[in-house]
Structures are given as C-alpha cells and as structure tokens.
Amino acid sequence: MKWIKPQYIAFLIVLLLNFALFRGFFTISIQDGRLFGSLIDVFNRGAPVAILAVGMTAVIATKGVDLSVGAVMAVAGAVAASLIQSGQPLGIVILAALGIGLLCGLWNGFLVAVLDLQPIIATLILMVAGRGIAQLMTEGRIVTFNDPGLIYIGSGALLTIPMPVVIAGVLMVVATLIMRRTALGLFIESIGVNRSASTYAGLRSKTLLIGVYAFCGLCASIAGLIAAADIRGADANNAGLWLELDAILAVVIGGTSLLGGRFSIPLSVLGALIIQGMNTGILLSGFPSEFNLIVKAFVVIVILMVQSPIVGNILTFMRPTPAPTAVPAPGEKTS
C-alpha cells in the first residue's frame, strides 16, 4: 500500500468535512460552457497557490525558500495591467509579464547562488522591494482593464474547465515530466541534500540554483497574471499578499522537507488544494474567515512537529526496540 500517501487521505478528509458542512459541496453544474460548484471552486481558487507551489517545490528541494513570490505576482499583474492599458497586444503583454517574473527569479538566484546569501534573506529583499515596484507602476491605484483576452486567463474555460485549473494542471504535468524524464529532478535533489558533494561530483550547482529560482519567478508571474485577470485589475497592495506562505505550506504539506532533498510536484499541488479546501470549508461553515488563519497555523504546527527530528526520535522510541547491535568492529572509528 505504498502508493497511498497521507496527502491523499488528508485531501479526502478535507473534502468530506466540506460535504458534512454543506450537502451541495459535490454538486457540479455547467453554466455558460463552464463547470460550476463548490468542488470546482476549490480547484479554481487553489490554482494560483498550486502554481506558486510548483516553483516553490523546486526551490525548497534545493534547501532554499522564495519569500518573494507574492510580490512577484503583484509585479507581474501590474506590468500586464499597465501594458494592456497602454494598448499593447495580448502576446506582448503576457510575454512581458512572464519575462519580468523570470527576471525577478534570476535576481533571487544571483543573490543565492553567486553571492551566497541565505535564501530567506535574499528573497526577503524582493518580497519588500517587489511590492514597492508594483505600487510605483500602478501609482497606488488599482489599474483596471477589460481586454477580453487577458480576462479569459482568469475567468475563461477550456472544454468547460476553468482556465486557471487548466494552466495549473498543464504546468504541473509539464514540470513533473521535465523533472523526472530528465536528470534535472535528481540534480535538484542532489544539491538540496549536499551542495558541496554535488559540486565535487561535477554538477553545475550555481547554474542549477539560478535556474531553479528563475523557474520559481516564472511560476509566480503566471499566478500573478491569473490573479490580475480574475479581478480584471492589478491591485499592487493586495495581489498575492501572504501567498508565499501558503505556497511554502503547500510544499511542506506535500512532503518536501524544508531541509531540501526529495520532492514531489504533484503532492505539492495537492497540498495547495488541501489548503484551499480548508479555506472553503471555513467559509461554508459560517465561522468568521479569521478562523482560517488559526486553523492554518495549527496545521503548520502539526506538520512541522511530524518532521521534527525530536518527535521522530520519540516515535522511534515508542516502537519496539530492535535487538542491540553487535560489538563495534575492531579498529572502527569516526572520521
């Protein structure tokens, strides 16, 4: 039963709790060629965080973290809104928004890989500065737009499936294939497990790190486009606000250790859906939405406790003790 992951069970429990709170939770209807329903909402609302989580997974697997993704979302949204307002064609607008995200990621990667800054500090710089840049671009206003092409990204549907879900799904599948069908995933895990040993084995650790942060920035700009398209405007103050924390939480729920190493993109995406499921559940329950923060905090504590070595030791301690190992081999010593 190795293929049953705890995340599957967690997601199922969250969905069933939702169903217990609201009988119509699983009811799905089609309106205007698009699926509707609470369950679809979980997927649709969860898509931006799921997209962030895809990039964040790669970063965390290298033993890093990217706090700037929320701010990069705001920057990408601001760029898209400003350009579409000034009458640029949709293709250019999307390329520019994605390009700015890539650039932000390259900057983070430069700080982490070349200057060797701690990721949490390095990305904190852009977390603060990025939102400032976005606010300058929008001059503190919410820049609205009504270009149907751009709006389609946020609220359109492809074969009845909402666009954000399509984009997140495609991104997840493509990223997973690239990671696992090439040696890229292994290299990223190697760097996260032991950067020094990876370099000794001949990996381009610096280039890989920069690439990973750039990818994370790209993902953030995709999420930023969706968020802006969804509200038909770029809100530099609130777009992507605190979403970096949700993305990190999603990755951690997905089982990627903050200490780097083994990762799974699909499980991180599932983590994002679990978080969104909890959000929706609290809304449906009628509790004030502030409860959401407390519930999330509680989930974080539980997950981190499960990952903590001390708890691990206690759990091992509670298992039946194995037979004591044999006497030390003569001459054996530590290095």
Added chain:
Amino acid sequence: MQEQIMPTASPVLTADSITKSFLTTRVLDRVGLTLMPGEVHALLGENGAGKSTLIKILTGAYTHDSGTIRIDGVDVTPRDTAHAQELGIGTVYQEVNLLPNLTVAENLFIGRQPTRFGLVDRRRMERDARRILEPYGLEKLDVSADLGSYSVAVQQIVAIARAVDLSGKVLILDEPTASLDAREVDVLFTVVRRLRAKGLAIVFITHFMDQVFALADRVTVLRNGKLVGSKPIGDLTRMELVTMMLGHALEHESAMRIVKDRPRGERLATFQGYGLAGKIAPFDLNVHSGEVVGVAGLLGSGRTEMARLLFGIDSPDSGSATVDGRSVHLRQARDAIALGFGFCPEDRKTDGILGDLTVRENIMLALQARRGWAKPLSFKEQADLADKFVKALDIRTASVEQPIKLLSGGNQQKVILARWLATEPRFLILDEPTRGIDVGAHAEIIRMINRLCDEGLSLFVISSELEEIVAYSSRVLVLRDRQVVRELTQEDVSTASIMKAIAAEPGEVAA
C-alpha cells in the same frame, strides 16, 4: 621551556580510562590524561585520533561512557560548558567564539555583567575589564571598542583572558595558532608562558611540530582513539614524536611493500610550479598512467589543499597544468572531470556522500553530471550500473535503493569509489580513502587501489597510514608546512624514510 615550574605538586586534573562510543563506534578507548599545575601539555594526534572527543568530554559537551575525571582529587562529570567552567576548565577554540560586534568589556563579562540598580554598571565593567587584561600586556587596549576591530591575535587573547577569569585551573587551547601569523604566535606564546608561570595547567592542541617543541612541557599522543603515550618533551626527538603520531610498528614493514617495480606508463598529466598562496607552495608533479603517487604528511601540511588544487576545487595562482600534452585550466571540478579525473574527498560526509539519496543515485551521479541533465540514464542503465559496482566492489547493502547514509563507512567509501569508476576515469585522487573504515574494508580498499593501478589507472593517494602508503605507492611525496619537501622513489620508499622527511627540522633539506 624556560621559567618552568617543576611539577612536584599533585595533578590538577586526572582523566583516567575515558571510553566513549557513538553507536557501535568506539572513538575513545581507555584514554588517560594527567595535567600538572604550571605545565603546558600538548595533546597530539591525527584526524580521528580522538583529541576533540576527549576535549569535548572534559568541557561537558559530551558525556563519557566510562572512566573517571578528577579535579584536585575530586570526582567530577562536567555537564555542560558552564559547569566545566565552574569546575575550573576553560576552553578557547580555533575560531574565536566571542562576539565581534560587542565591546571588549562586554565580551569579557557577557552573562555576568556587574549591575547597579538592576542596570549594567558600564563604568565598573570597563574598569574590571582593564584589570583583567592588564597581566596580558593589553593594558592599553580600549575596552569600550568593538572586539571585532582588533586583530585575531588580540581577540584570541581576550578569549583566553575570559576563559582564565572564569575558570582558573585548566585552560584548553584548541589550535589557537591556526589563523595567526608568526609575530602573533609569539605574542600568544608569551601570554601562555605567563599563565604557566602562574600555575595554570594548559592543554595545547596544535598540528605544528615546531610549536610543540617551543612551548610544551609534556606531550600526550592519541591514535585511533587510543593512548599512544605521554612523555616529557625533553625525552623526545622529533623523529620519536612523529613515530608516536603516525607509525606504530616499524618491524613488519618489509613484508608490506607490494609494488617495487611497477612499469611506468606514458605521461598523463604534468603540473609545473602549481600552487596557491597560503594553501600549498608551488610544486612540480608528473603523473604517469599506471602509477600510484603516495602523499604523506601530517595534518595541516597541505595534503588536502594539494588534492583540491589538482581537482580544480580551488584554482591555482601560479603554475600551469598539462594533460595529454595539452595545456589545461582547472577552474572547477567539472573541468577536471571532463579530463577523466575523479576525487574521493577526505571528509566523506560533507563532500562525498549524498546521504538521503540511494546507493544507485550516488553511484550514477558523476556520470550523469558529465552527460548533462538532458541525457538521462534510463532507470535500467542506472540499476545495471549500480548492480555491477555493488558486485565488483562487494558493497554491502540491502539493496541499491537503500539511502547511502544507512551504509557503514567502508561501504560508503566504496560507493564513492564506484561513482568515479563509473565515469571510467584515468586519474583518481583519493584523500584518506581508508579513514574511519573497519579493518576488513580497509584491506579491500588497498587491494582495490593495487588492482586499479594494474589496470592502467593513475592514482594520487593521500594517507596518514604510512604502512599503507608504502604498500601501494610507486613513489611518495612528503609534505611539510604546505610544501612538498621530498620525493621518495623506488627503494627509498619506507615508513622510516617518510617519517624522517616529515620530522626533519624546518629549513633543513631532508637528505
């Protein structure tokens, strides 16, 4: 050795039959240490000898499994650093463990600042700080300036002053001179001699032979977690001391030498005037295919630095390298790997294994890195590769899908070796390949080195085990004070000749 107080008094500290194991590995085996008041006691040994474990037990960082520690005749067990200080044992580490962003006075009194009305009495603290530092010749030091604004030597002395003020019986100096220049070392030694004259027992850990002879009254040598001996320095020659540290049995040496006349292949690589300031002085090295170049020297003699330079981990600031007659630049490990080099580093845990990854992944990593990420080895290719080497090198693992961290040290070393063999290298650098490995695996690795060499591979092997080097090396480079001081060839290779070259007085050309 002047102004020495004859240790007639009873010992300050006696550690007796100290034994300590980590899991199944015994790192200290009935080791003893006796410290007299007013002596500088050098504690010597190579990496893994157990020095630092012993110090950590004395300072309360570890608890010993058995044995006794007595201070002034009273049984004690230091619980932690603070408790050790209360008992009178103070420690100063190689890297100054004070806070550079606080003032000198704050550093001396941190955690025990004199207070007035519940507030820190700064004036009194600074007055007391000057009083503490006065005997160290630092009376003119501005104690209200940041500690970080002073040289490492001054910081080191402030650290000593704090340790002595807190403890006052035993002072442990763990490689205090590692980051000091010659003049600063003199200043430090003056301080240490003064403290000795005041009756302190000082444990002095260093890798520098000269400093041992310049400062120490007595020497205790550990090797492989066991006590080799404890002697007054006056009773020892350099040769005898090196023998205590490195060699144990000169008698069964003659039987060991396996490779007297191995045919030398063609020249593979040439390094001329290759060096990096502060790491290793420029050296010349020719490597021929099918030969083992052994490297001997004490810890800190520049062995590992030399290997890192050859593999491109560090870049040289002088000299040139030629491989296959073509000039090459080794700026990073990838450059060396592309030329068919491989490197099993000394510190297996930090630079070698990828603990959470499987044996299979650890074996295929270097080969995959050379192919690039876009050309993955198929799972079957990886598994075949791993199986092949698990069989060939007799790697004991439940399965190739086992995380490597679960393997024993010897098997981990074989996996790292397999990682490089998988790239079909021509030149393999092995830094302490048999460290931390049990006796069985030890012999296997040595057999493997011989076999690889017979197959035409060139090897560059660094080891503290002289018998080992003598056994497999075609020729031996001897390093001392970050210089290649001697190259021994053919019949000149013996543990005796190596030790003689290591122990030669500095400046003296080892003949």
